[in-house]
Amino acid sequence: MNEFSKNEAGTMGVMDAVLVVVTGAVVMGVGAMILAKIQPNVVGSDEVSNGTITSIFGTAWDAFGLLPVALIVVAAVVIIGTVMLLSRAA
Numbered sequence: 129m130n131e132f133s134k135n136e137a138g139t140m141g142v143m144d145a146v147l148v149v150v151t152g153a154v155v156m157g158v159g160a161m162i163l164a165k166i167q168p169n170v171v172g173s174d175e176v177s178n179g180t181i182t183s184i185f186g187t188a189w190d191a192f193g194l195l196p197v198a199l200i201v202v203a204a205v206v207i208i209g210t211v212m213l214l215s216r217a218a
Contacts, residue, residue: 145206
């Protein structure tokens with residue numbers, strides 16, 4: 129364990145990963161709020177454009193639904209990397 133704590137490069141990698149996950153979560157929340165505020169104000173000129181707008185926003189909401197999965201994958205990679213680094217140090 130002492131080797132891991134002395135390994136500044138490994139510590140910075142973990143800190144960077146934590147920062148990426150937290151920043152991603154904040155950006156995801158802000159993006160969802162912006163999308164929710166914009167959606168009611170976008171009006172098409174005819175039925176086809178309204179259908180297209182609805183489809184685009186539906187796809188965007190689906191994408192926001194998948195973003196937490198990406199954050200979980202990044203966190204899992206960090207945990208696995210840390211465990212591998214600790215097992216090599218032992």
